[in-house]
Amino acid sequence: MKEQLQEAVELFEEVIIYGTEHVVKNLNIPIWKEYSPEQIQVLKILSTYGNLSSGQLAEIQGVHKSAISTRLKKLVEKELVKSEKDPNDQRTNRISLTPKGNEVLSASNEAVYESIESLFKDRIDEQELEQFIGTFRKLKDILVMKGM
Template sequence: MDKRLIEAVELFEDVMVFGTERVLKNVKADIWQEYSREQLQVLKILHKNGPLSAGTLAELQHVHKSAISGRLKKLEEKKLIEIIKSPEDQRSKLIKLTEQGANVVQESDQAVYDYIETLFADQVNDQELEQFVTMFKKIRSILRLEGPTHESDTEI
């Protein structure tokens, strides 16, 4: 196997593990104190993908359906999500983000963006940032196993 690919995978893993840890430790937003990381991830998934079934959410978070049930109950109590009937099958239920839930996602995202912008300010120039975005669009497109590929994913 190509040693560069091995190095790339190891670097990607390091960025994912240590980057997530650093962001979680250093972003000081009230929203991150009010909701768990897993709850915020559910909201973010719904924001990006639209209404989904509880089973699909469990798959995307790599947890059992019982773990999702607890999260969804808390989010529904806080009026961040609502349960609706599927337009395709009235017997199926989907989880939908409410406007209040979308506001929580936006507030959480803004806290992360502000932190990353400060962190990268003097470390990453415009050309490097453009290369980073291009490469991650390509990686996202390659890794997507289900669902349609968006045109913007493959722009290079």
């Protein structure tokens, strides 16, 4: 089982790498020219987790707080996120998506979906897709429970 799990992890990492490369190279939409993949990822994280501190964002993205600070400054300037004092701790700012940030994220997600749909069309059948979804739902549930 160890070898299979190791292969699964390596394949997952490679799919992420090749998938990201495919999307970045093949998506010709204005949003991806205006915003970096890292900025879009911040929007996705906020959409998934809700309001977070900059420290929490840095931890989730696996980067130093200074990198998040720079990204957030640009996203605030572009009105995609807002920063407000935490009502329970005035020393902490909470970052959240704005309606404009949600719009940008939706447009990005739609473009990614269309790109992947055209790439996989007629190459993956419905049964394979159902297996994939089932496996990833299970993995997500395990990871969400681990984080609790």
